[in-house]
Amino acid sequence: MFRLSSILLAFITILPLCLAQRPENISICDFYTPSILGENTASNQLLLITIWVNTFVLGNYTTPNIGIPVHGFATPEIYNGTEIALLPYFTGAYNSTNLGGNAGVSKLFLDDGGPVPVLKNMSSNGNTSSAQYQVFNHIYQYFGSIIGCSLQGSPDFPSYQGRTSMYEVHKFMDLDILQMTYFINLVDTAASSLGISLDDASTIGTSLNRAFNTRCASPISISNIDAPSELQSICIAPDCPLDPDNNCSAYPLDGLALAPVNITDNVTVTTGGNGSTIGVPLLLDLLWGLRWIWILNLILLVEN
Ligand code: HEM
Numbered sequence: 001m002f003r004l005s006s007i008l009l010a011f012i013t014i015l016p017l018c019l020a021q022r023p024e025n026i027s028i029c030d031f032y033t034p035s036i037l038g039e040n041t042a043s044n045q046l047l048l049i050t051i052w053v054n055t056f057v058l059g060n061y062t063t064p065n066i067g068i069p070v071h072g073f074a075t076p077e078i079y080n081g082t083e084i085a086l087l088p089y090f091t092g093a094y095n096s097t098n099l100g101g102n103a104g105v106s107k108l109f110l111d112d113g114g115p116v117p118v119l120k121n122m123s124s125n126g127n128t129s130s131a132q133y134q135v136f137n138h139i140y141q142y143f144g145s146i147i148g149c150s151l152q153g154s155p156d157f158p159s160y161q162g163r164t165s166m167y168e169v170h171k172f173m174d175l176d177i178l179q180m181t182y183f184i185n186l187v188d189t190a191a192s193s194l195g196i197s198l199d200d201a202s203t204i205g206t207s208l209n210r211a212f213n214t215r216c217a218s219p220i221s222i223s224n225i226d227a228p229s230e231l232q233s234i235c236i237a238p239d240c241p242l243d244p245d246n247n248c249s250a251y252p253l254d255g256l257a258l259a260p261v262n263i264t265d266n267v268t269v270t271t272g273g274n275g276s277t278i279g280v281p282l283l284l285d286l287l288w289g290l291r292w293i294w295i296l297n298l299i300l301l302v303e304n
Helices: 002-019 026-038 040-057 131-146 167-172 175-193 196-212 280-289 292-301
Strands: 076-080 080-083
Touching: 040 131, 040 175, 040 292, 080 175, 080 280, 131 175, 131 196, 175 196
Parallel strands: none
Antiparallel strands: 076 080
């Protein structure tokens, strides 16, 4: 009985949100911040984006939430018959991070609380020099710009402060069409789960697919990101569709992706005998880096 009345109440409360149509001259961010969170302020814009991003990372965990289920990429999921696991790119399991050299390196991004602060609508525990704080905040800022948050650029919601070529950021990850399409679908579904209309969510998905989900795209600039035209293809594995306006020679190695090595595979610990591939300290680091997968699974298990 309680459940039924809560569902009815939720339905009645969200109905006006679903029916409201966004005028074309108002950005998705400016339209939905007041309609979902009450007032269009820079901090509410940041809150909307925070909940959106944290939802596509972890799955539904908070309100506003109109009842559309979101899995979240922090736990693996079968998508089109294939298991997709994106978290290892953030745990240091792959040597896939671009720190400026000719090859990717392993880097732990979940170094300031992992899922615990994320479940409280935060990026991290607040250590501003942590990788977790940096990457989450950069992603909030980037996605805020993509959906046109007009109040960005204030201390409450700074403009994007990360790297501006998405190819450079992701170039050692070798992301393929399934991983990218899965990710973009999650981004869309997370948006709809907050009360953003299906039309507007699919507008976001279409622009992400156009800008990032093809191979060898010619250099472009991204709206509301202050940067010149740069390489933006994130999908660079061989199965990614070639961009209609392609220019492979603009990319290093003609756009050929270098597959990252899963450095947790074939781990043999030295016992004083034959060739080991990884030493004990590195193995311990990796296990420590992967602890968030287990903690997150435990939290999600308890919450459900
Ligand atoms: C439409 C698709 C995507 C967009 C627009 C996007 C955007 C971004 C942005 C803005 C950053 C911050 C860069 C910085 O701090 O300088 C970032 C970092 C990152 N993204 Fe993505 N991303 C996308 C897809 C993915 C996918 C599918 C993965 C797979 C796991 C991924 C993994 C990462 C990782 C590991 C980082 C941290 C890299 C670093 O700081 O070196 N991204 N992304």
